[in-house]
Amino acid sequence: MRYARRRQLVSALLLAPLLSGCFAADDNSSPSGSGADTRLRVAFAFPPAENFSPYGSDATLLSRLGVAEGLTRLDGNGAASPALAESWRQENEHTWLFTLREARFQDGTELTPAAAATALTHAAQADPAPAALSGVKLTAEPAGKRQVRVTTADPDPALPLRLSSPSLAVLSAKAYQKKGTVDPASAATGPFALAKAGGGNRATLNRFDDYWGGRARASGIDARFIADGTARTNALRTGEVDIAEAVPVAQTSSLDKGTARELATTRTTSLLLNTRSGPFKDPKVRAAARAAVDTSVLAKDVYEGHADRGQGVFGPALTWAAGKRVAPEGRARAARVHGTAITLATYDNRPELPEVAQVLQQQLKKAGFAVKVEVRESSRIEGDALAGKFDAFVGARNTMLDTGDPVSVLASDFTCDGSYNLALLCDKRVDRAVAEAESADEPAKRQDATMAAEAEVLRTDATIPLVHQRIVHGVRASVHGVLLDPYERTLIGPGTRR
Template identity: 25%
Template sequence: MKMRRWKGFSLLLLVLWAFPIFAQESVPNPDTLVIVAYGEPAELDPATSYSARGWIFIRNLYDRLVQYKGEDATTLHPMLAESWEVSSDGLVYTFYLRKDAKFHDGTPVTAQAVKYSFDRVLKMNQPPSWMLSQMMDLNSTKVIDDYTVQITLTKPYAAALAVFATMTASIVNPAVVEAHGGVVENQENEWMNMHEAGSGPFKLKEWIPGERIVVERFDDYWGGRAKLKRVDVRFYPEIGTRIMLLKKGDADIATGFPAVNIPDILGAEGVVVAPYPSFDIDFIVLGCRGALADKRVRQAVSYAFPYETVIKFVYQGYAQRLTGVIPKGMFGYYEIPEDMRYKLDLNKANQILDKAGYTKGPDGMRIDPNTGKELSAEILVPEGDEVRAQISLLWQNYLKKIGFNLKIRTVTWAVMYQIMRNRESDMLISGWLPDYADPDNYVDAMLRSSNASAIWGSDYNNPKMDELIEKAKWETDPQKRAELYKQIQLLCHEDAPYIWIAQTKQISVHRSWVKGYYYNPVQPMDWFTIYKSAE
């Protein structure tokens, strides 16, 4: 999905409080879950929203055809679809809808609503629409009867069901949308950005921009009533404020804690920090231009990165080594052998640069033989991001030891990615959490030449890589597909267009009265299962 705004390390923190006997009476507002968040979403429309901030609301305001349950991210279960069939050629998906699902205005959820929702995403053509358009077009979805819908893919896609579980594939109420602007090709719907038209377990009560979003329980939900009556999400950009509210018991859950601030929570009375495995990855984009156009330079700087130090001291141990683009635990993962993988090895980094002709000057800094200038590059760091700042400073120190000058430039979040896309800088630290649980969602976004350029501002371009990605994307045989992803990861290791920093863990710290919470690595927090109790 989505780049993290420290998608590098967007942590969900829930804080546990120790209660005395008879503390049940002291559970504050037992029917209301109070979440303090870093910032608010830009929009709530499934066809437009492409951020974790928006998706957590869409998850709970809308339903989809299929869903993951609990912590498992491997098996899809019924949601609006009670059952489904897939043709032998993998092209045709027939979904049989449940007949008791209602939108928040009481109208039934039908096959026509499914077609309307998918066609709407394709027509609006907003950033997340590629997830559907890569495998569907406006002729794909056919209404068989009120509760049967058939979808014919343009090509067989092994991850199709996973796409139907994404927030972008949420089903909207056609009547509500048509009453508020309808569908205009290649345009957002401003009303839908600020309102909702769903069938989920919660419905939107109010949105006060810059202050809070409140949702309330939908009592006619087909899955039964949620345990909570309402969820109140309040926005506090300052982490100190969120920590204070948690410690005082004025908030139940907080989001957006950088790893470096975890010790501030660990010291609080009754706090439990629980790490969960995730598919979130953090990495450095190496713009393949200037000195970094030479893959030998990219390999050398990869050997000058302090992987273990960063994991231990910056991530506070809540991460593990990442050796390639696909995270551990996901289909297609291949672990680069120990004797091949990049690790902190300054001798090897120096040997590579010596052999490539990058000689050292009197000051110990190397000279680029192509320009006659100092071997250097610039990395972008967003203002106020202590995690990225610490990583950059650590790396700068080690790069200096191999004669490479890393210049650190601090910029605002608003312009950082655009600067990189304009080729006005050389590197940036970013991260990725999956839109859906399939390796294609990683390799296509980061290694296909067109996306490496458009998304990350990298000039990485290897026709062989593009060919492998295309083959793997449409291969339906699991063994053949896994082998293709192995080749992709080995080629990526050789080309070194990124430094794979770490696979981060999702940290949950929750007060003892918050119950029923679970973490799923490919879906936002499920408020339906959460309740508050001192027992």
């Protein structure tokens, strides 16, 4: 009886598939085909770092470009909704059965249960594992003509949410090559097929005419990857591109009227402190850093009002979080700091971050720290940050990007075995609180446990939430159907056109 009641609650309230799409576009255009031979020119902030491998940060690029899809996607309420799976049901605590829709891969082969199972198996065996599978042991196998059975070693009430992750996209057999490499070119199911990439700063995509969701309005995409925010905005302003993602806040006033598309996101900019080595190994020194930071200056001056002051790991775009937030208890008392030398690192793909680092440098200096700032391009600095080569790191993290399940973010970013633990935190109380949240399967209890775990993370001062961001995309007036997604997983869809 207990399991049956739990399954009913999970299915009805948390993970029930909805018949709506993912997110509304910026107009009401239909995704049906058009005879116009028009290509979209798009400037992205982050270049592919891993040759478009679907298992790392490049997975989101494949999703934003309309290349790759998973079994599920997130709808506007953060629930799992149909994508390549048109429906699903939970068979028992460990097993879910997904029914596939009729679809084809871009190489002409059919989406079959065997193909879907193979794709999920490759993801589960990838090294390093995709963030969406952090701490999760998953197996998949065909189950009849149209169904695939997915089994987890431990009960996973958030599995349909997890399978919406861009890093769990379903690709055809040709994508999986020797030595574990994966090539998504013409091997995915989305409305656009990746044709070629040029030196990491350009990519060419062509329309996939047999897309299950209807023929795309644009004939293709010419993507450019421009890390410099001013250069990216200038490319839009001069007509070189039709869409520029993540326009710097300092540049928004220079855009033509009606060109800016602003929306709240679940992205939080944080100061992450190295808890494993260096000065911030001491909780009292971390507390001193927290006491030194004035987040109101960052929200007002650096982000020019296009952000809200940091309240926690999760911000106001996660609408239920504010009413359930728990005050951290047992924080260390701040030590007095006299000339303690630290290295503060960040990346420049998001142009506000170097300015944030400069403001923090002044605030921390005033508190007694001697601060050296290091700025690089994201793909050239993230590995060093994960290896603990800096004392502090300023990063902007979409807290719902990997799975759509906030508990998974806490697990990957702040537990001992977390795969994206930039603070290198390993705290028994945090791990215990996150584990309790992971085991909660009733929606309200899961939310309560999530915020209790957030409070334990904040107690350690391993992370200092700075601001919760809004994002501004630059879109030329002639362009319609851009997907405005608070989770930042999508941007170009079948209905996007000019």
